[in-house]
Amino acid sequence: QVRNLAMRSLAGTASIRDMVKVFHRVYDLPIVQPADAKEDFSHITKLRLAMRFGLIVEEFMELCEAMDIRADINFLYLD
Missing domain, CATH: 1.20.5 (Single alpha-helices involved in coiled-coils or other helix-helix interfaces)
Structure with a gap:
């Protein structure tokens, strides 16, 4: 899944959302859902x-x- 998203990103066919998702997965960054985010x-x-x-x-x-x-x-x- 990540490899396919990364390949689409490099080809310029991925959405911004997909590119951000790949970045987070490649660099092992947590993906926080908006409902779990805190204003501070x-x-x-x-x-x-x-x-x-x-x-x-x-x-x-x-x-x-x-x-x-x-x-x-x-x-x-x-x-």
Whole structure:
């Protein structure tokens, strides 16, 4: 199942939902159902939340680069 989804993803025929599902399975990340998620993100460890935030920042930086926009981002970790 995961292999088929991954192959469809690489071929460009998978849906966004399927691509996210493959990403989570390949990297052994938990898939939390919306009903189980908490507004304060307490269902996610700080380490996993930091990793997810890092992925978002990476995508943002790639978008900026593609649009020839210079983005200077600095992080301050408080915990």
